[in-house]
Amino acid sequence: MKSSLISLTVGSAITLIAGAVSAGTLDTVKSKGFLQCGSNTSLAGFGQPDPQGNWKGLDVDFCRAVASAIFNDPTKVKFTPLAAKDRFTALQSGEIDALVRNTTWTLSRDTTLGAFFGAVNYYDGQGFLVRKSMNIKSALELNGATVCVQQGTTTELNLTDYFRANKITYKPVVFAGSDETLKAYDSGRCDAYTTDASGLYAERLKLTKPEDNAVLPEIISKEPLGPAVRQGDDQWANIIRWTHYAMVTAEEQGVTTANVDEMLKSTNPDIKRLLGTEGKFGEGLGLKNDWAYQIIKNVGNYGESFERNVGAGSQLKIARGQNGLWSKGGLQYAPPIR
Amino acid sequence: MAIAELEEKPRISPFYDPKIRAFVYQAAMIFLVGYGLYAAYTNAVTGLSKQGVVTSLGFWDSVAGFPISFRLIDFTELSSYGTAFWVGLINTVVVSVIGIFLATILGFIVGIARLSSNWLISKIAYWYVQIIRNIPLLIQLILIADLMHHLPGATEIKQNTSGIYLTNQGLFTPRPVFEAGSGLIFYAFLGGLVAFIGYYNWAKNRQIATGKQSPTGLVFLGLIVIFPIAVFFISGMPISLAYPVKTRFSFQGDATLQIEFVAALLGLVIYTAAFIAEVVRAGIMSVSKGQTEAASALGLTAGQNLRLVVVPQAFRVILPPLTNQYLNLTKNSSLASVIAFPELVQVFAGTVLNQTNQAIPVMGITMLVYLTISLITSFLMNAFNQRMALRER
Numbered sequence A: 001m002k003s004s005l006i007s008l009t010v011g012s013a014i015t016l017i018a019g020a021v022s023a024g025t026l027d028t029v030k031s032k033g034f035l036q037c038g039s040n041t042s043l044a045g046f047g048q049p050d051p052q053g054n055w056k057g058l059d060v061d062f063c064r065a066v067a068s069a070i071f072n073d074p075t076k077v078k079f080t081p082l083a084a085k086d087r088f089t090a091l092q093s094g095e096i097d098a099l100v101r102n103t104t105w106t107l108s109r110d111t112t113l114g115a116f117f118g119a120v121n122y123y124d125g126q127g128f129l130v131r132k133s134m135n136i137k138s139a140l141e142l143n144g145a146t147v148c149v150q151q152g153t154t155t156e157l158n159l160t161d162y163f164r165a166n167k168i169t170y171k172p173v174v175f176a177g178s179d180e181t182l183k184a185y186d187s188g189r190c191d192a193y194t195t196d197a198s199g200l201y202a203e204r205l206k207l208t209k210p211e212d213n214a215v216l217p218e219i220i221s222k223e224p225l226g227p228a229v230r231q232g233d234d235q236w237a238n239i240i241r242w243t244h245y246a247m248v249t250a251e252e253q254g255v256t257t258a259n260v261d262e263m264l265k266s267t268n269p270d271i272k273r274l275l276g277t278e279g280k281f282g283e284g285l286g287l288k289n290d291w292a293y294q295i296i297k298n299v300g301n302y303g304e305s306f307e308r309n310v311g312a313g314s315q316l317k318i319a320r321g322q323n324g325l326w327s328k329g330g331l332q333y334a335p336p337i338r
Numbered sequence B: 001m002a003i004a005e006l007e008e009k010p011r012i013s014p015f016y017d018p019k020i021r022a023f024v025y026q027a028a029m030i031f032l033v034g035y036g037l038y039a040a041y042t043n044a045v046t047g048l049s050k051q052g053v054v055t056s057l058g059f060w061d062s063v064a065g066f067p068i069s070f071r072l073i074d075f076t077e078l079s080s081y082g083t084a085f086w087v088g089l090i091n092t093v094v095v096s097v098i099g100i101f102l103a104t105i106l107g108f109i110v111g112i113a114r115l116s117s118n119w120l121i122s123k124i125a126y127w128y129v130q131i132i133r134n135i136p137l138l139i140q141l142i143l144i145a146d147l148m149h150h151l152p153g154a155t156e157i158k159q160n161t162s163g164i165y166l167t168n169q170g171l172f173t174p175r176p177v178f179e180a181g182s183g184l185i186f187y188a189f190l191g192g193l194v195a196f197i198g199y200y201n202w203a204k205n206r207q208i209a210t211g212k213q214s215p216t217g218l219v220f221l222g223l224i225v226i227f228p229i230a231v232f233f234i235s236g237m238p239i240s241l242a243y244p245v246k247t248r249f250s251f252q253g254d255a256t257l258q259i260e261f262v263a264a265l266l267g268l269v270i271y272t273a274a275f276i277a278e279v280v281r282a283g284i285m286s287v288s289k290g291q292t293e294a295a296s297a298l299g300l301t302a303g304q305n306l307r308l309v310v311v312p313q314a315f316r317v318i319l320p321p322l323t324n325q326y327l328n329l330t331k332n333s334s335l336a337s338v339i340a341f342p343e344l345v346q347v348f349a350g351t352v353l354n355q356t357n358q359a360i361p362v363m364g365i366t367m368l369v370y371l372t373i374s375l376i377t378s379f380l381m382n383a384f385n386q387r388m389a390l391r392e393r
């Protein structure tokens, strides 16, 4: 009888793993009382616990914004640190409610992985890190080089494409974890380390001698990073993407954590719709009308979150560049709230 | 009449018939297990398809698009996912087979050393077993790989005349280049081998028949070593050595021994040998002391005693648990994926899975492969065990 018990347990385990999550995610999240967010294991600027154990980062802020929109409380979120190769399984199985972990939006992830991407909270591209002592000025000089790369990423795929397209070769050393990958590069096993440019800035800080390493000028891919949810739950997908757009709209309109209470009195119709003093836009999402007010009050607008986590106010000091507002030459553009 | 009556079986109701009962139980069991698996599979597939994920093996022949740095068959970026599977599988088998071979040798040495009357040797063997057996293999692998990563980089090494370079990419050595006519040397070697086997059998039969011993060592050297070397020189030295040529980042071509392979192999061998040593020690201790005493009374040396009396008897005790260790080593080889050795789990259940997103077929196939390898190993070891078993007459 023992083995039939085992088979039943295995059966129900797999059922659990792959069982479709039938109730709407919003209802599930509300009844749980918190949002379960798939995050980085540790990536400065995007998702990383600080020495006190508080999660910090652009992606972490995003999860806190969603929690604020639902619960009026940015702390009602739990983080599940995920290695790159495990993240979509965690999403498919319902272990997490949203995957917010510098994840690139690609067609096949939308189709074959059952993921749904709706917004881009960081426009990125892939770059290379090399030791200055090697005297390499361009990625095209990497012919024959050994490259350390993390498994289960678009990084792994772009790398191949780039070398193939340029008719040069490389020797891959592929790790599942980001720390192992970086350590292998740091110890000299690899001549180059490659990942999203934002990741390069963050990971470089972990090297024994960050200043001995340089980022090469080539950006070899498009990496639109954004939150992903499961396919088939439109309400939840809306909440996720409009959370980002609310943050961008707030920046467009100059609404910040500091002035949001004052802005409640604004007569500007765009701001009134954003903050819920006019219309019932929050209800349409299944939230309260002050959903965006809560996001801005608790987390801030997109620009504030950017500067604090990856921009001038952080160790990474990344310029706004492509992530600036569309009106300032960047790519961040929010559809109108109306 | 009376006889027929005696032969008639006592009647039992089918309900209490042990045969029928056993059959019903087993049928029910098979049904339950089968149903459990079936339900799990269909549930997983429908669950996934509700999320728009279609489960299929259609990717098998598509272009994989990634290179693999350690491969024994042809594999380029243009090869298929199916070929990537074979590269991974072959790497798993190679590291396991070589690992089993070396772990057996090391395990026997350590196991015998533990029983040595030499205090120092037996203590060293004792601590080896205690330490290695009690640290998780994963940690040992990471430690070994990390130490090896700190070998000098290929770019830091100066070209030298020996042509041998130990770098953190691996060991680069001169490689033989076979020119026309080199086949002759191979045939010479083969011929020498056949001749030696013939000679050996002749010498053995002669010893059994007449008790006269003949030299084997010298003949071995002559036929298998000196003869092919002579042919090599006579045929005008058709094998030459290609020395590694430095490139900007490394040396031309692949390393003779790649660091990830060596680290994986070392980790598996050192770890498994500690367990094999215990198995060997138990086996040897199971041979009664009287056997050893009898052997020395007959004038056998300690070495002969071990080789001819103790080990053959110990083997019967050693083999079944040894099989277990072989299976463990094979399955443990999957841990080498963590140190970037491209074996089955790393290549197929790692990169291929991530590119195709076909979790169920990929993981299913991976599990089937380990099951098959394990069953084959068990089968071979059982056959060997049967041959070694005590024949009772």
Ligand SMILES: N[C@@H](CCC(=O)N[C@@H](CS)C(=O)NCC(=O)O)C(=O)O
Binding pocket: A039, A040, A041, A042, A043, A082, A083, A084, A101, A102, A103, A104, A150, A152, A153, A154, A155, A177, A178, A195, A196, A199, A200, A203, A223, A225
């Ligand atoms: N954007 C890429 C790569 C994302 C990725 O996993 N990057 C690594 C290297 S920067 C990372 O975030 N590692 C940190 C971690 O695992 O927490 C993708 O979606 O595939």
